[in-house]
Amino acid sequence: MIKRSRWTKFRESEGATGLLMLSPTALYAILMLAAPLGTIILYSFLTDGYLEIIRDFTMANYIEAWTNDLYRSVMIRSLGVSMSVTFVTVVLAFPIAYFVSFHVEPSKKSLWLFLITIPFWTSYLIRVFLWKVILGYNGVVNSGLMGVGIIDEPLTFILYNVNSVVITLAHAYAPFAILPIFVALEKIDRSLLEAGQDLGESKFVTFCRVTLPLAMPGVVASVLIVFIPTIGDYVTPQLVGGPEGRMVANLIQLQYLKLDNYPLGSAIAVSAMGIVTLVSLVFLALTRRYLKGPKG
Amino acid sequence: MKGGWFKVYALAYLLFLYAPIIILPMFAFNDATVIAFPLSGFSTRWFDEMMQAPALRIALKNSLIIAVSAAVISTTLGIFAARATTRYRFPAKAGIMGLIMLPLVLPEIIVAVSLLVVLLGLGVNLSIFTVILGHVLICTPFTIAILSSAFQSLDQSLEEAAYDLGESGPSTFRLIILPLVMPGIISSLLISFTISLDEFIIAFFLAGTEPTLPVYIFSQFRFPSSVPVIMALGTVLVCLSILLLTIAEYFRRRGIAKSGGKDTGGFL
Numbered sequence: 001m002i003k004r005s006r007w008t009k010f011r012e013s014e015g016a017t018g019l020l021m022l023s024p025t026a027l028y029a030i031l032m033l034a035a036p037l038g039t040i041i042l043y044s045f046l047t048d049g050y051l052e053i054i055r056d057f058t059m060a061n062y063i064e065a066w067t068n069d070l071y072r073s074v075m076i077r078s079l080g081v082s083m084s085v086t087f088v089t090v091v092l093a094f095p096i097a098y099f100v101s102f103h104v105e106p107s108k109k110s111l112w113l114f115l116i117t118i119p120f121w122t123s124y125l126i127r128v129f130l131w132k133v134i135l136g137y138n139g140v141v142n143s144g145l146m147g148v149g150i151i152d153e154p155l156t157f158i159l160y161n162v163n164s165v166v167i168t169l170a171h172a173y174a175p176f177a178i179l180p181i182f183v184a185l186e187k188i189d190r191s192l193l194e195a196g197q198d199l200g201e202s203k204f205v206t207f208c209r210v211t212l213p214l215a216m217p218g219v220v221a222s223v224l225i226v227f228i229p230t231i232g233d234y235v236t237p238q239l240v241g242g243p244e245g246r247m248v249a250n251l252i253q254l255q256y257l258k259l260d261n262y263p264l265g266s267a268i269a270v271s272a273m274g275i276v277t278l279v280s281l282v283f284l285a286l287t288r289r290y291l292k293g294p295k296g
Numbered sequence: 297m298k299g300g301w302f303k304v305y306a307l308a309y310l311l312f313l314y315a316p317i318i319i320l321p322m323f324a325f326n327d328a329t330v331i332a333f334p335l336s337g338f339s340t341r342w343f344d345e346m347m348q349a350p351a352l353r354i355a356l357k358n359s360l361i362i363a364v365s366a367a368v369i370s371t372t373l374g375i376f377a378a379r380a381t382t383r384y385r386f387p388a389k390a391g392i393m394g395l396i397m398l399p400l401v402l403p404e405i406i407v408a409v410s411l412l413v414v415l416l417g418l419g420v421n422l423s424i425f426t427v428i429l430g431h432v433l434i435c436t437p438f439t440i441a442i443l444s445s446a447f448q449s450l451d452q453s454l455e456e457a458a459y460d461l462g463e464s465g466p467s468t469f470r471l472i473i474l475p476l477v478m479p480g481i482i483s484s485l486l487i488s489f490t491i492s493l494d495e496f497i498i499a500f501f502l503a504g505t506e507p508t509l510p511v512y513i514f515s516q517f518r519f520p521s522s523v524p525v526i527m528a529l530g531t532v533l534v535c536l537s538i539l540l541l542t543i544a545e546y547f548r549r550r551g552i553a554k555s556g557g558k559d560t561g562g563f564l
Contacts, residue, residue: 018384022392025377029396032433036410043413096309099302114545119313121490122537125513126530130316133331174313225401232403234497249405256409269406
């Protein structure tokens with residue numbers, strides 16, 4: 001009896017109403033995201049047969065994924081590319097976020113943010129392809145530089161290698177990096193900056209000791225929001241990377257769609273996710289002292 | 297001038313961001329089959345050719361069906377989630393929301409392969425329907441982000457006033473809340489439509505023999521002779537998405553102004 005009345009109480013409570021209301025969305029995420037993710041983890045421990053998956057538990061896929069030289073070099077390269085992209089993107093993005101937050105009139109801020117986000121939403125494939133045109137042998141950069149007379153022969157190191165992948169990805173993820181930093185900068189109480197300068201600090205020192213530490217949560221967020229998805233990018237390495245610019249997503253696609261080896265593909269995918277998660281956690285731990293802030 | 301050097305940098309940065317979009321129409325209207333400089337002359341023949349490609353028309357139809365369905369379903373799911381999280385406190389909220397928002401950072405290829413494995417395992421044939429399933433998953437976090445700010449700026453006393461005046465829960469939702477968050481809903485529909493229309497990887501893995509527009513575009517990159525037509529198509533798509541996004545932004549701002557909130561800018 002007591003149990004039942006407790007249940008009735010719970011059913012009428014705020015918590016139950018909220019959970020019930022969230023349930024369609026939550027159920028969808030569980031069925032279409034959590035369960036499939038669980039399945040590829042399971043698959044990564046199974047054996048690949050000729051036309052079917054054999055239900056034999058094995059570590060062979062992981063051993064293959066981690067010891068095969070080709071897979072290992074692709075994995076290391078992907079990690080390197082992601083880190084470079086993240087670094088370039090965040091460093092280039094910070095001044096923009098700072099400019100929009102501190103130097104643009106409040107009424108024009110949303111217009112600037114809108115201008116920054118538009119390219120992000122438009123035709124990803126075609127944008128990547130156009131970088132090929134910009135960086136190519138007869139491309140914009142080469143014909144421009146030759147026209148001005150800085151170089152005599154087209155530069156070849158800017159297309160079909162890791163450099164072009166980094167440039168293209170840095171372009172694609174720019175808005176992702178700007179917005180979190182902007183939000184963090186907007187939250188800074190401007191009187192703190194005045195206080196810093198009233199106490200005799202120069203503008204630069206105030207920036208380093210007040211603005212930058214307070215903006216750190218935004219910087220950390222943008223690092224993660226750029227780093228995690230870039231490692232799994234398929235289109236950019238495929239189109240502008242050339243043979244030496246292939247990344248882990250190309251490898252996963254190859255295993256799944258071309259070689260039909262789901263267990264090995266799953267093991268590579270799970271390993272990549274594991275590495276990304278680990279690197280992100282280490283990064284979070286290293287920057288933890290900036291994230292606490294005055295009010296947690 | 298305020299922030300002189302910053303402004304120069306900001307304009308240079310915008311040029312970097314817009315470089316591909318500026319170059320795109322140059323080649324779409326260029327009278328040459330090779331995509332390279334120098335340009336050779338003005339022509340609209342790629343647009344004419346685009347109108348005549350039958351495969352493109354099929355891909356466009358598939359994409360539109362997928363984008364409309366994904367927009368409607370993900371916005372509906374987004375309304376439930378945004379309403380639940382902004383109005384109620386309940387156990388395991390952070391964990392459940394973390395899972396729902398996960399596709400925002402999860403590499404799309406992971407979403408694509410994991411869905412592929414499960415669907416094939418269940419014996420589901422790949423089709424437009426399976427692409428919709430995947431697109432709803434990646435659109436929902438964006439709809440929640442947009443709708444949460446719409447629901448957040450709602451004044452709860454309006455709702456209480458409706459209850460006090462004798463309205464039931466559902467009719468309060470319909471008469472008071474829905475009109476106030478309507479701009480947010482329209483904005484969310486447009487954004488998720490744009491995301492779905494542009495999404496490639498999930499469609500590439502899950503479309504089977506029914507290509508979407510991006511899958512068609514990707515397949516055409518292999519043939520240098522069909523690239524100019526793709527440039528023309530790209531120009532049309534870019535104009536279309538800029539139009540949709542501008543309308544979405546207009547409704548998003550109006551929604552925030554309507555419910556008396558402060559504009560913090562941006563969709564994300």
